[in-house]
Amino acid sequence: MHSLSVRVYYEDTDLAGIVYYANYLRFIERARSEWLRTLGVDQAAMKAKSGRVFAVRRVEADYLRPARFDDLLKIGTVLVQITAARIVVDQAVxxxxxxxxxxRVTVACLDGAGRPVRLPGIVTRALTRPAGPVEK
Incomplete structure (x- = not known):
């Protein structure tokens, strides 16, 4: 499991002083990006080299308790499934x-025209390699 720490800032909250519901999606997006980065996946290079990008296809979310200004949150990301063109992860704040x-977030790999395509080999290898240090 990958973990990312995020501090709640005033700008993240609503008039009631709790984290605005849509900001949880921003927090988990950051965590997924950092998770891929720690696995050695450079999304900018992937786009430049192959034109492939990731796009969220589906999110099933449960809001259980409020986060508030100045809370220190931990966002966990765990791979659930990988297919030829999709990644499914469970994330928790x-x-x-x-x-x-x-x-539970389903992310699809798309080409420059927005059509589903196979995950690049570097992504598949990074996601299926045994846990341990990232190869440089």
Whole structure:
């Protein structure tokens, strides 16, 4: 499992002082990007080299408890499934071990015209390699 820490800033909250619901999607997006980066997947280079990008196809989300200004959150990302053109992950936002938000996210690989395409080999290898240090 990959974990990313995020601090809640005032700009993340609504009038009630709790994290605005759509900002959880931003938090988990950052966590997925950092997860891929730690696996050695450079999304900018992937786009430049092959024209392939990732796009969220589906999100199933549960809002369980509110996060508030200045909370330190941990966003966990776990691979659930990989297919030829999709990645499915479970993500959870936690504060002090308590789950505040959880989601299952399906990400599709697309070409420059927005059509589904196979995941690049570097992504498949990164996601299926045994856990351990990232090769340089």
């Amino acid at each position: 936690r504060r002090d071990g308590a789950t505040l938000f959880q989601a």
